[in-house]
Amino acid sequence: MNLNPSLLAKVVEVLRSSGAVPMPGGHGVVVPGVRLRDDIVQEPGVAERCFVCLCLLANGDLAELDSDPTGETARQFGERRLERRTARHWAPFAKAWFDLYGPALAPEVGRLRLRYLLDAMAEVAQDWLSADEERRDRKAVFTEWCKVARRRVADFETGGNAPGIVWEPRADPVGMRVPVGNPSWGRAVVALSDDRATQAQAMYFLHVLHSTLGVAQHSPDKHMAARREFYGRLRAILQAVGTECSLCQHAQGIANALGAMAMLNPPGEVQSANTDLASDLPECFQPASPDSRPPERDLAAAALEAAPLARDRLLAAHDLAEAVVDLLMDPLRKDMQRRDARGPPCFTPGSYSYLAHQAKDERRRFAAASGPQLRSDAVDDAPSLTRPMSRRFAEWMEEGGFFLQAEGYLSLVGAAPSAVRPGLMRCALCHAQQPTIGR
């Protein structure tokens, strides 16, 4: 089927200006608003992301088609070959696509949205390859490989079980209650204005972070060895921000508040009472359950309208949490420290093992509660459209397979996943160049 050229051009334009490309298997994009902020630099850029996304769709076929005199690349891809994607794996990708572009384009591209996205990504990637002599040599291979990707998208679109995947059941209602007349918001104003401000900010930050990811949050007042790696990295990332963008201005305070929590300290060394503080505040300050949804940012801020200082602190905590979620869910922004020790701190494979553990634990608990009927693959691997950080995704990130695969594809055309310039320190969240970074 031929696509409408003018509509395709519109999708290309939307793609180029979006700053984000959802990755198959991983979401790539959970909070599009973060990607659209001017003060957050995208590394790698849209073109590289389109290229990697299409490479991954072809599932390693580029290595087989490519003439590789040493066979090294083929061996590398052969060893770390990604499994073939099915409709189930595609569902989160389709969701990310809809989240990102749907509101602007869904009425027009409708049922063919994945085909439009694929062709638009191919066009952006082809232009990028054409712009460089070394990359230009790979265009023919890339074109062949796009055909494979198109076949797989067609398979997905005609898959009989795809529509059912969309209608994921949730027992709790969507949306946030309007915070008018609720005395707990009055207490939130006080807490965010006095000497407990960073503590309250940190609790709100943790709630938004966990509820956006869709993973349960344990009390920060208890030590658990298994989660120190994750929260330790989280704290390091918040500490390693600069002062250039508005997003980063409150990070240090939240990092300090996290450092004072019992969960980040040796057992018995620190007594913290963050949960007690949060219990008097609105639900979005309390530890998130797996079913918690993130609060609506501007509505929560409106509840603090009369107290600008408290409002700004809450907004900063919200934006920081979304930026961290974006970092966690983006396979191409992972492991930068491993490749360049002078780069900003980032989440390591060990950070993801805690998240995988959380997701697995959850599934086990519910599988046990729901009887023998669901102790099967369906329980273990079911993707969730509303809980982006799935066990499968976390384990994938923990193994590093996605990143290595992406790095391999980019190196084939002489590009790198991240262009951290030697001698320059960068902000861990926005990547703006910083003359100095507090560590």
Add this chain to the structure above:
Amino acid sequence: MQTKTALCPDLWLVCSAAAFQSIADFWREEAGPTSLLAWRLAKRLIQLAALPDLAATLVMLAERAEGCVTVVFEPLDEQAARLLMTLPQTCLTALDLRVLDWRRAPLEVVSSMNGPDRRVLEHLSSTPAGQEIFEARGAIQHDPQGYRAGLALWETQVRAGHPYAFAQSFPARVDAPIDWERLVADPPLPRGSANDDQVYHLGNLAAASGSDGLHPVRLDSPPNSPEQWSLSWLPVRPRRQGETAPGYLRFMADPRSTDSLLGCTVLISCRNGSWDLGVVGPDRVADLRLPEPIDLSDVNVRIRRPG
């Protein structure tokens, strides 16, 4: 004997033409013609709402104690948040009001539009199978079979697509299909015997009113009626000039006749259907919200005495 609870349908107000178009066009097709999403669109339980009129609409719904309302913004920005924060407290106490940003969770929005009403979800997740309690009201009352067909389709789809999430959300419902016929019962037959009913024909009066459904109409009781009362059509303000809009069919007893009409059930029939307005309460009113205007040119009012 188990007490049945009235189930008023949830209402979605979408404050974005683009989002509403996406839901009405693309997602209706994606969900299928017999889905709950398509059913709700047909019954105007998913409506495009104009932002300037939103507060007035919510106040009106609160006066009617309409139940669960979800407002979808695109975006839920500072301006929208400010509007919400100035809503009268009555809106927030009378309505189970929730709001969200279409841009942040579009798929969750359409998924919830294609799922059971909030109170049904709450019941399914917290109550053991077999204790079924709902009695259809409003749009569900007029088409309980269509509603139950949508529920059954949703159940089939989520069991197939998300067995784990289904079990997690509704652990007591894993082992056997949900008996939707029992869970959402048809409305009860009014008490009393049809032979005892008093029927009044308002044909001429109604025709004289020249109603187009867009303006309020009031028809008074005919001379042969021993009691004084009125039947009104009260339209909700349409989104655009010339468009159809939902409204209320309201029977109101005159203060002089309150005592004799209190507790009576009022049934209305006209060319395009019949409706049960329920029982005349202490406020002298029995009424019903309808998704679109009705033809008032040949109306019969049936008054059924209690007992």
